Amino acid sequence: MTAARGTGHRTRTAAASAGRRPRAGTHRTSRSQARGAMRSYSTTAAGTGHLRVHRLTRARWRFLLPKVCAWVLLLAAAGLLAYMFISADFYVWDVEVEGARWVRGQDLLQAAGLEGLSIFYADPVVITRRLESLPQIARAEVTCDLPARVRVLVTERTPAAVWQNHGVQYWVDQEGVLFPRLGELENPLIIVEQDGPARAAGDRVEARVVEAAGRLAELIPGVRIVGYSSADGLFFDIPQGYRVLTRPERDMEAVAAALQALLDKLSREGISARVLDLRYESRAYWR
Template identity: 30%
Template sequence: MTGVPPRPRRRRVRHALASGVLTGRILALLLLIGGGVLLVGFLEGEQYRVRTVVVNGNRLAFADTVIRDSGVLGLSVFRVDTQAVAQRLVQHPAIARATVRVYYPDTVAIDLVEREPASVWMTREGSWLVDREGLVIGSGDQDGVPHVDVEGGLALQPGGRVPSTVAKALPVVVERYADRLARLEYRSADGFVLVFTGGERVVLGDAERFAEQLAVLDAILTRKDRWLHLDLRDPDRPVLWTVSP
């Protein structure tokens, strides 16, 4: 009988090829791991850690607060997520928009656009800057905007709010009744109050029906009789206290 001869040479070739492929894969994997370690070491190197943060455009937000809230100091510049930092910064009540840029090797620049104060609300604790939407954006004073005296019941702090309807009404009443106004008040019992130079007081509450309230007020102002108090919280049922002749 003639047997099938063994093929040891082909088996050795296959084994050698398999061993070579396996060895090549292991080597490639080791090179990849080594390269990754070197890359991480490079990206996390001390020379690329943020040491300088430049803040531009801030008037109300303190620079050290902005830097602290950004959270970028000490990070590798390659790990600074500029969009996430900007989103974090606009949580500050004074900041409307933020743009964050990275400059290699170790600097981050932050450009801010702050909210504009539209009125100043004065309490026993201090004066507070409020924007047109009623957001308290910080403490301080500002020339050229309406000032409101607050009488009890309204504790203010940055990030808090005053009634937005009143905040929006302020510039309108100042422009419309500039020659009559003595001061503006916000009282816990009455809400928004206009005080005229003759001592007349106009109660508007939270000015939620502001256009109707102004229409009634303008009609009252055409009257010849003297009055001291006008309650317009419900403009459909105004309450007028006149002065007896």
């Protein structure tokens, strides 16, 4: 009984052992396969997750990059604008003047209102209008360039004579425009207005008076001062000691010829006179 019991026990143990080993082996094989499957799944899952993250990052950059570039450009433009309006390099402190003989660049700078002005506020049309409002400027052309360059091409009025009114002298051009004396003329013709109102630079006088006085100075030697009054017309003194009267509407060549004929008559006949009146075409008078 004992032996049998022991044999039976060993038989069951062997059989049990034999029966359990395959199951144990099967269990171990399944566990290994499971572990491999898990590793494979984990690896695949990790790779897929990494790919998803990578794709998500690229998508975000594609979305954000234009906005980032736009902000960078906006900030750069704002900085550039701030620099251009703050920096002294873009403010006008001088002008380049061409065509000027008498007018100074500093006078034009102040008259145009450009001194210390930002180049971005310099309007050539407005500047041209301001400069042409000056009596001494007939025409002006203005160009503005960065950073702060202003060029002015001017056409000055040309003085034909000096116009004296109530003791004040101006220059006057052939159009009869009075403007300030900007220098000294060599042996100028002076027209002295006797009975007119007080004048100012920019006023206009009769252009025919200026033209007639100029022709007299050309045709009659020694005439450099011509008087004018609205009542008596033009008058001037000649070296022979006579005062001559005439009118600006007359032909000055005819006046010069009549004067010479009258001087010859007075000299030939020994007539003494002080005033020679040539205001009328029909006849010359003396007294």
